Amino acid sequence: MPQGQPAVVPQDGLTTRQRRNRPLVMVHTGIGKGKSTAAFGMALRAWNQGWPVGVFQFVKSAKWKVGEENALKVLGASGEGGRVDWHKMGEGWSWIQRDSEQSNEEKAREGWEQVKRDLAAETYRFYVLDEFAYPLHWGWVDTAEVIEVLANRPGTQHVVITGRNAPAELCEFADLVTDMSKVRHPMDAGQKGQRGIEW
Amino acid sequence: MPQGQPAVVPQDGLTTRQRRNRPLVMVHTGIGKGKSTAAFGMALRAWNQGWPVGVFQFVKSAKWKVGEENALKVLGASGEGGRVDWHKMGEGWSWIQRDSEQSNEEKAREGWEQVKRDLAAETYRFYVLDEFAYPLHWGWVDTAEVIEVLANRPGTQHVVITGRNAPAELCEFADLVTDMSKVRHPMDAGQKGQRGIEW
Numbered sequence: 146m147p148q149g150q151p152a153v154v155p156q157d158g159l160t161t162r163q164r165r166n167r168p169l170v171m172v173h174t175g176i177g178k179g180k181s182t183a184a185f186g187m188a189l190r191a192w193n194q195g196w197p198v199g200v201f202q203f204v205k206s207a208k209w210k211v212g213e214e215n216a217l218k219v220l221g222a223s224g225e226g227g228r229v230d231w232h233k234m235g236e237g238w239s240w241i242q243r244d245s246e247q248s249n250e251e252k253a254r255e256g257w258e259q260v261k262r263d264l265a266a267e268t269y270r271f272y273v274l275d276e277f278a279y280p281l282h283w284g285w286v287d288t289a290e291v292i293e294v295l296a297n298r299p300g301t302q303h304v305v306i307t308g309r310n311a312p313a314e315l316c317e318f319a320d321l322v323t324d325m326s327k328v329r330h331p332m333d334a335g336q337k338g339q340r341g342i343e344w
Numbered sequence: 345m346p347q348g349q350p351a352v353v354p355q356d357g358l359t360t361r362q363r364r365n366r367p368l369v370m371v372h373t374g375i376g377k378g379k380s381t382a383a384f385g386m387a388l389r390a391w392n393q394g395w396p397v398g399v400f401q402f403v404k405s406a407k408w409k410v411g412e413e414n415a416l417k418v419l420g421a422s423g424e425g426g427r428v429d430w431h432k433m434g435e436g437w438s439w440i441q442r443d444s445e446q447s448n449e450e451k452a453r454e455g456w457e458q459v460k461r462d463l464a465a466e467t468y469r470f471y472v473l474d475e476f477a478y479p480l481h482w483g484w485v486d487t488a489e490v491i492e493v494l495a496n497r498p499g500t501q502h503v504v505i506t507g508r509n510a511p512a513e514l515c516e517f518a519d520l521v522t523d524m525s526k527v528r529h530p531m532d533a534g535q536k537g538q539r540g541i542e543w
Binding site: 169177178193226 | 372374376377380381382385390392395414422425470502520521522523527539
């Protein structure tokens with residue numbers, strides 16, 4: 146919970162209000178728990194502001210994070226707060242022809258292409274690019290291009306990117322980077338993941 | 345996202361299923377962002393399982409985290425998923441006489457006393473003790489007592505405790521500890537917190 150005054154007042158020609166409302170790029174990385182979970186927690190705040198929220202889930206399994214997905218869909222449809230769209234690579238992305246047989250690499254690129262279109266159109270005000278650090282790390286999507294697109298995105302669009310091994314250039318570019326470190330995990334003591342906790 | 349097999353299969357006389365469903369104590373600590381946010385994200389999964397969720401917010405201001413609060417209240421009242429009760433120290437706790445003039449230390453103790461009663465009664469299946477690490481760190485609530493109560497809680501009750509400076513004994517006792525480290529924060533660049541992002 147950050148409090149008080151910023152350490153430095155930058156000479157950027159912006160008023161405090163302009164600086165305060167500057168759109169952010171955020172990265173949650175590291176080997177610990179909570180990277181995606183914290184991103185979806187942030188989405189609750191965005192929803193509460195009435196902002197349209199777009200989730201792009203760059204994972205293979207369509208069943209991962211079904212708890213967060215159901216919750217955000219119920220919120221988005223509640224008539225309060227903002228709209229929520231949840232896009233899943235694991236289902237082949239909703240805007241793609243169902244009969245296409247794409248590799249995960251191609252799917253990841255298709256996801257990024259849609260994010261680019263939505264950023265250009267200002268479709269959402271808060272984006273969760275969940276597990277997007279992986280296709281960047283693997284070189285499936287070009288990190289330099291992502292940084293350029295994010296740097297030049299119009300309007301007030303916040304973007305949070307999650308996943309282990311976020312590229313150093315992306316972390317350097319981002320406004321906020323949090324590293325989730327594992328201190329202790331039940332799997333160390335022989336416990337497997339469980340319903341309601343891990344998914 | 346933990347995957348695969350646990351490193352060790354303990355000789356604890358439990359079946360895999362028993363071990364899998366063992367209730368957890370989780371701690372989110374460290375100076376970075378996302379400690380509470382990840383806890384509320386976890387609450388989405390618990391809600392999605394239909395579990396009753398109890399949030400105890402050990403903070404002074406009743407306005408903090410209003411986004412998460414509104415979202416979880418809408419979810420709890422949606423008719424889907426589990427019930428959600430949100431208790432706020434910043435409003436003097438709902439079960440306390442309104443005209444009582446208590447110190448924050450007394451309020452924190454009152455909060456813990458209610459958590460004890462709810463654990464004994466198995467009121468919830470998922471507890472968020474938000475910012476509870478602070479009264480423990482300050483010695484307002486006795487860490488050894490908390491550990492004893494948690495160790496002996498009945499049934500299947502998961503508990504997540506957030507806040508900086510979680511006591512070492514608590515981290516030693518917990519099943520899962522995640523340390524959120526700050527790598528980069530917009531306040532370092534002179535930016536203040538903003539609506540929809542920080543609250």
